[in-house]
Amino acid sequence: MDAVAAKLLGAGFAAMGLGMAAIGVGLIFGLFLLGALRNPAAADSQRPNLLFGFAVTEALGIFAFLIALILLFVV
Template sequence: MELAQLGQYIGAGLACIGMAGAAIGVGNVAGNYLAGALRNPSAAGGQTAMLFIGMAFAEALGIFSFLVALLLLFAV
């Protein structure tokens, strides 16, 4: 195995750490929304849009790290 190919695999594995961070971020956003909705159910409807925006931003970082990992693996 060449050293450059080994570097690609290590770099792709390190880039995948961002996907784990995105999963933690989405769980944090959803958990905080649920905690707030249980404390004040009448305000939960107004915060649903912010829930989806927060999840989208957190998930976008995971998608970017996935793309970086794919580029490291399959780019020439």
């Protein structure tokens, strides 16, 4: 395998992190909604945890995107 093919393959694998981040965000909000509908009184106390989980998950997706761009465009 030559270097260009390895670089493109690595960028593709790094870009898969974006899809995993999207799945993670969907799970976070879906499970929060499920818990909030079961116990509406506790929903307000869990909102900071929701936002923190969302921020961390999105940050990991952005880092994966950054790694993919670095692999593609940095010589």
